[in-house]
Amino acid sequence: MADHHAIELTVNGQAQQRHVQPRTHLVDFLRNDLGLKGSHLGCEHGVCGACTVEVDGRIVRGCLTLAVQAGGCKVRTIEGLSQDGDVKDLQEAFIRHNALQCGFCTPGMVMAAKELMEHKPDATRAEVREWISGNYCRCTGYHAIVDAICETLALRAGRAATGTKEAA
Numbered sequence: 001m002a003d004h005h006a007i008e009l010t011v012n013g014q015a016q017q018r019h020v021q022p023r024t025h026l027v028d029f030l031r032n033d034l035g036l037k038g039s040h041l042g043c044e045h046g047v048c049g050a051c052t053v054e055v056d057g058r059i060v061r062g063c064l065t066l067a068v069q070a071g072g073c074k075v076r077t078i079e080g081l082s083q084d085g086d087v088k089d090l091q092e093a094f095i096r097h098n099a100l101q102c103g104f105c106t107p108g109m110v111m112a113a114k115e116l117m118e119h120k121p122d123a124t125r126a127e128v129r130e131w132i133s134g135n136y137c138r139c140t141g142y143h144a145i146v147d148a149i150c151e152t153l154a155l156r157a158g159r160a161a162t163g164t165k166e167a168a
């Protein structure tokens, strides 16, 4: 495999050692080499956000990031987030508000919303709309998605204010 590079990285808490071509994008590596199909490929040039994943705690476009660039990093995908329960409340809010139809945009949308909720727990509705403006949805018209995120922010703030433990 002369044209392949060895990379070591952590994906959803598991150490991985693989050989990849230098031109392989991170989202292709995750989907094809690791079978993590939750990150989607839409535009493949950085516009739609369907491929959003986390690298060392910050979201990136998986279609613009090379797999070799993630060498030595901690990568998380929607599968890892879901397994760890980090966004269980948000996922439940998406269902309550019918914030997905075909679901193609949903993993990227949830990854982006998670980062917003961590960095701006007091975000206004306008700030939520601005934050997810880099994630395209062809189905919902966005209102239900914004509703779900805003409700989750409010519920988390309420829990924080009352000291109530998040329901398991």
Ligand code: FES
Pocket (backbone or CB within 6 Å): 040, 041, 042, 043, 044, 045, 046, 047, 048, 049, 050, 051, 052, 061, 062, 063, 064
């Ligand atoms: S597939 Fe990466 S931004 Fe659209």
Ligand code: FES
Pocket (backbone or CB within 6 Å): 099, 100, 101, 102, 103, 104, 105, 106, 136, 137, 138, 139, 140
């Ligand atoms: S639910 Fe279909 S693209 Fe968003």
